[in-house]
Amino acid sequence: MEVVQEVALRLVVGGVDTHKDLHVAAVVDEHDHVLASKSFATTRQGYRQMLAWMRSFGQLRCIGVEARGTYGAGLLRYMQNAGVEVLEVTTPDKHDRRKRGKNDDLDAQNAAHAAFAGKRTVTPKTRDGMIESLRVLKACRKTAVAARRVALQMIHNTIVCAPDDLRDTLRKMTRMQLVRTLAAWRPDLTDDRNVISAYRVSLKSLGRRYLELHDEVADLDAMISATVDELAPNLVARNSIGHAGAAQLLLTAGDNPERLHSEASFAALCGVSPVPASSGKTTRHRLNRGGDRAANSALHITAIGRLRTDPRTKA
Numbered sequence: 001m002e003v004v005q006e007v008a009l010r011l012v013v014g015g016v017d018t019h020k021d022l023h024v025a026a027v028v029d030e031h032d033h034v035l036a037s038k039s040f041a042t043t044r045q046g047y048r049q050m051l052a053w054m055r056s057f058g059q060l061r062c063i064g065v066e067a068r069g070t071y072g073a074g075l076l077r078y079m080q081n082a083g084v085e086v087l088e089v090t091t092p093d094k095h096d097r098r099k100r101g102k103n104d105d106l107d108a109q110n111a112a113h114a115a116f117a118g119k120r121t122v123t124p125k126t127r128d129g130m131i132e133s134l135r136v137l138k139a140c141r142k143t144a145v146a147a148r149r150v151a152l153q154m155i156h157n158t159i160v161c162a163p164d165d166l167r168d169t170l171r172k173m174t175r176m177q178l179v180r181t182l183a184a185w186r187p188d189l190t191d192d193r194n195v196i197s198a199y200r201v202s203l204k205s206l207g208r209r210y211l212e213l214h215d216e217v218a219d220l221d222a223m224i225s226a227t228v229d230e231l232a233p234n235l236v237a238r239n240s241i242g243h244a245g246a247a248q249l250l251l252t253a254g255d256n257p258e259r260l261h262s263e264a265s266f267a268a269l270c271g272v273s274p275v276p277a278s279s280g281k282t283t284r285h286r287l288n289r290g291g292d293r294a295a296n297s298a299l300h301i302t303a304i305g306r307l308r309t310d311p312r313t314k315a
Helices: 002-009 044-055 073-081 094-100 104-117 130-161 164-170 175-184 195-231 243-253 263-270 293-309
Strands: 011-017 022-028 034-041 059-065 086-089
Touching: 011 044, 011 104, 022 044, 022 104, 034 044, 034 104, 044 059, 044 073, 059 073, 059 104, 073 086, 086 104, 130 164, 130 175, 130 195, 130 243, 164 175, 164 195, 175 195, 195 243, 243 263, 243 293, 263 293
Parallel strands: 011 059, 059 086
Antiparallel strands: 011 022, 022 034
């Protein structure tokens, strides 16, 4: 009976090393001593079993999770819905890892130790709001833009190597004239052994691919703009802040911006806060090379636009 009461009163902290198919969990007690380690499936049933297993050692204070943005995303949502505090554990201590070695159990234990000590931990962004929808749309748009760029490069490379009769008619067209002309071609598909016919088939395929990706990007842009207008109409109303830049700043802040306690913390998150680099009698600062570089780029583009159009920024 006394043992049961001790377990019920004991505070424990969990740590999880995330993987695609299995998560490895560890539990430490109130003295930061490892109690146990165990593997669980990356399914809802596995998350339920992991939570029950951790709570069997005592009152669960919090959980430290590695890679909560990728393999740990499902676990993060489940634990937050269960009312468990989740901390994101950042890069492990390289010196400690070099001394102790590395395996999944040690990584889970290190995550638990970090969560217990409050070191190398940050409050993670939630993944269940409109900003998560915005993130998915932007990620899809990014890949569509990259594929469209590759299709255009292939078109130009193919035209450079094409026979003179084809190359002379296409080389002076603008980009959209060229793409629409190629997409409208009706080559003889049965004559693919002929060099000119093969070039025509290839260029038509690339032209249609480019137009399809162009329409896909336009559709995604419309959805992203509508989401940004609903989330932050005052932000896009400001000078030199477009929907793309506003969307990135919203993604960086996340669905739970209350985790950012000041403007300075948001500046550090975006990598725009100056970093002290003083020594002895020399007092100076250097640029911050860390932080979210996409948010840093969005703020840089906004600053350039305001330097041209905003009187206060000019001053």
